[in-house]
Amino acid sequence: MKTMKKITLLVASALFGLTANAQLFTDGFEASEGYSVGDYIGNGPNSANWTTWSGATGGTEDAQVTDNEASVGSNSIYFSSTAASGGPQDVILDFGQQYTDGIFIYESDFYVVSGANAYFNFQATGTPGQSWAMNCNMYSNGNLSIDDGVTADLATATYAQDTWFKLRIEANLSIGVWEAFIDGTSIGVWVNSINTLGSVDIFPLQGSQFYVDEVMFDHQTYTMQNLNATVGGFSMGGNIAGLNANPSVTVVNAGMTAITSFDVTVDYNGNQYTENITGVNVTSTNNYVVDITTPVPLIAGAMTATATVSNVNGGTDDDPSDDSNVLNVDPIVPAAGKVVVGEEGTGTWCQWCPRGAVYMDLFEQDFGPLWAGIAVHNNDPMEVAVYDAGIGTLIGGYPSALVDRVGDVDPSAMYNDFYDRLQTAPAAQMTNGAIWDANTRQLQVSVTAVFDVAATNQYKMLCVLTEDGVTGTGSGYNQSNAYAGGGNGVMGGYESLPNPVPASQMVYDHVARAIAPSFAGSNTCFPATINAGDIVTTNYVFTLPADWDETKIHIIGMLADPTGKIDNAAKEYIPDAVANGFVQACNLSVGELLPGQLDDVLRVYPNPASSFVNIEMNLNQESDVQLRLLDMSGKVVSAADYGTMNQSSVVELNTSGMTAGLYLVELTVNGQKITKRLSIK
Numbered sequence: 001m002k003t004m005k006k007i008t009l010l011v012a013s014a015l016f017g018l019t020a021n022a023q024l025f026t027d028g029f030e031a032s033e034g035y036s037v038g039d040y041i042g043n044g045p046n047s048a049n050w051t052t053w054s055g056a057t058g059g060t061e062d063a064q065v066t067d068n069e070a071s072v073g074s075n076s077i078y079f080s081s082t083a084a085s086g087g088p089q090d091v092i093l094d095f096g097q098q099y100t101d102g103i104f105i106y107e108s109d110f111y112v113v114s115g116a117n118a119y120f121n122f123q124a125t126g127t128p129g130q131s132w133a134m135n136c137n138m139y140s141n142g143n144l145s146i147d148d149g150v151t152a153d154l155a156t157a158t159y160a161q162d163t164w165f166k167l168r169i170e171a172n173l174s175i176g177v178w179e180a181f182i183d184g185t186s187i188g189v190w191v192n193s194i195n196t197l198g199s200v201d202i203f204p205l206q207g208s209q210f211y212v213d214e215v216m217f218d219h220q221t222y223t224m225q226n227l228n229a230t231v232g233g234f235s236m237g238g239n240i241a242g243l244n245a246n247p248s249v250t251v252v253n254a255g256m257t258a259i260t261s262f263d264v265t266v267d268y269n270g271n272q273y274t275e276n277i278t279g280v281n282v283t284s285t286n287n288y289v290v291d292i293t294t295p296v297p298l299i300a301g302a303m304t305a306t307a308t309v310s311n312v313n314g315g316t317d318d319d320p321s322d323d324s325n326v327l328n329v330d331p332i333v334p335a336a337g338k339v340v341v342g343e344e345g346t347g348t349w350c351q352w353c354p355r356g357a358v359y360m361d362l363f364e365q366d367f368g369p370l371w372a373g374i375a376v377h378n379n380d381p382m383e384v385a386v387y388d389a390g391i392g393t394l395i396g397g398y399p400s401a402l403v404d405r406v407g408d409v410d411p412s413a414m415y416n417d418f419y420d421r422l423q424t425a426p427a428a429q430m431t432n433g434a435i436w437d438a439n440t441r442q443l444q445v446s447v448t449a450v451f452d453v454a455a456t457n458q459y460k461m462l463c464v465l466t467e468d469g470v471t472g473t474g475s476g477y478n479q480s481n482a483y484a485g486g487g488n489g490v491m492g493g494y495e496s497l498p499n500p501v502p503a504s505q506m507v508y509d510h511v512a513r514a515i516a517p518s519f520a521g522s523n524t525c526f527p528a529t530i531n532a533g534d535i536v537t538t539n540y541v542f543t544l545p546a547d548w549d550e551t552k553i554h555i556i557g558m559l560a561d562p563t564g565k566i567d568n569a570a571k572e573y574i575p576d577a578v579a580n581g582f583v584q585a586c587n588l589s590v591g592e593l594l595p596g597q598l599d600d601v602l603r604v605y606p607n608p609a610s611s612f613v614n615i616e617m618n619l620n621q622e623s624d625v626q627l628r629l630l631d632m633s634g635k636v637v638s639a640a641d642y643g644t645m646n647q648s649s650v651v652e653l654n655t656s657g658m659t660a661g662l663y664l665v666e667l668t669v670n671g672q673k674i675t676k677r678l679s680i681k
Contacts, residue, residue: 061089117140134148390518391519461558602667
């Protein structure tokens with residue numbers, strides 16, 4: 001499988017034109033510096049700078065010198081954690097003061113063990129825990145991402161595990177523009193939301209194993225030009241081949257004179273996209289974000305994109321060297337026909353669940369055709385009990401998310417799993433068909449899988465309906481909101497809403513409305529063997545309540561692999577599924593239409609049968625029941641109408657005189673059918 005490729009910046013030289021001088025602090029943890037293997041660095045020769053989060057050195061929070069790995073010389077320091085909350089190691093490198101202007105430089109070498117992760121952050125003040133200026137995550141799949149606590153992926157790159165690399169951060173605190181480098185190559189330039197620095201915090205998250213060596217920090221003054229516009233940030237606004245990108249360029253006033261007009265041009269794939277900005281007043285050190293209004297189609301393959309600011313106040317500024325930034329754009333190429341499913345565990349009672357809603361909307365906005373988002377509600381009026389129970393076995397709390405049911409992650413951390421699954425070739429291509437009767441509000445769905453490869457009959461099919469724009473009037477529709485007031489950061493506008501957000505202000509999207517036949521799906525309709533080119537279709541019947549808006553319903557048909565992961569999916573609105581055409585086939589919808597019934601509402605045994613077969617009907621509510629036995633041509637071999645039944649029953653059929661071969665046992669409950677194969681020998 002291809003590794004995730006992200007948009008990275010390639011800048012030939014440092015943005016800030018630094019000059020060489022003696023560094024304020026360096027530490028290589030060597031014997032020549034006064035260290036011995038096993039020493040705690042908080043008690044070592046640089047103890048004036050090294051401490052821990054609590055201030056207690058020489059214990060579980062501290063880091064020890066090791067000679068197992070080293071970037072230079074023999075020694076380094078080692079971090080690891082298996083705790084769900086990370087730690088207990090939590091090491092602070094105090095910068096000695098709070099820096100608020102000039103150019104601050106931090107540099108250290110990292111070695112991340114294969115399959116593990118690493119993390120550190122910058123604290124904005126001398127006292128840790130008051131404000132975070134930057135976070136750096138080095139993920140276990142070899143991806144690195146930097147954020148400022150407000151905006152994700154400000155700088156991204158891939159890095160080699162089990163290999164030393166040098167990470168350098170240059171922060172121009174005077175104008176708020178930061179840049180990151182790996183081994184001397186720029187991986188991102190951005191405008192940071194916080195521009196003060198007091199310390200670095202090295203903290204191992206769960207699953208961390210990494211070494212740190214050759215730590216350095218320095219500070220230099222910065223002198224502004226009279227008139228100077230710089231490109232302080234450039235994002236293509238997309239990274240999937242075949243989808244449109246929406247580039248944005250952040251222009252920073254790095255001079256003393258206010259900027260009132262300028263042009264921004266993005267050059268990609270031989271095309272230029274220009275925005276003319278007039279009538280503005282960008283004062284010194286402030287910035288202006290320019291969104292390119294024309295969508296930019298991304299194409300497969302590596303090429304550069306350039307953002308340039310020009311015509312500043314009608315002419316040329318005083319420092320043309322910082323007027324452009326270059327991106328190396330190498331979009332991810334999705335596997336053919338792949339749609340990734342994201343299931344979010346949420347509830348209106350959950351104070352952190354607005355985070356899930358925000359990220360589900362972001363994924364729909366950015367990846368819509370390749371993404372099927374499902375909000376599975378718990379303990380509120382939108383709960384679907386069988387769905388909630390199923391997802392509850394796979395998540396550890398709320399909010400949580402499953403991407404193709406690979407593993408439990410926070411909704412804000414779905415990106416890595418999404419990119420990995422998007423590039424994973426599915427076993428089959430999926431299509432949804434439908435018949436919609438607006439009078440009866442009956443929706444018949446066919447989900448078809450065309451297999452690209454040979455497979456076993458342990459694959460399963462299921463179908464989900466979701467609805468956007470869901471509202472309600474009761475208190476159960478009030479959304480608990482930990483982000484109210486902004487004390488817990490910016491979260492898609494929820495910081496400006498009260499806690500709880502009243503139902504009158506809430507609109508819920510991606511809401512799971514129905515699932516059939518069960519959370520796991522069913523393989524009832526699959527043949528014993530599946531060859532490349534084989535087609536398997538399953539049918540589902542739903543009756544939509546009058547208060548569901550059929551124009552906002554998504555049909556999501558899914559194929560689950562033998563391990564329970566979602567192999568592939570298809571997502572359509574009802575009219576699009578109707579246009580695809582309905583394919584009559586094996587029906588799997590009874591399990592949903594009879595809420596709370598067992599997944600094996602119909603059991604057939606022994607199978608294969610010889611002299612007799614038991615047909616077990618598991619009912620937990622009063623139902624109208626008919627049973628038929630058909631041969632594979634569709635001819636009715638036997639039939640019975642049981643009328644109204646309100647309990648489970650077992651019917652024994654004599655098969656001793658029947659011709660050996662395959663038959664279908666068809667159970668009809670309240671007008672809906674479920675079918676299972678019967679082999680007679």
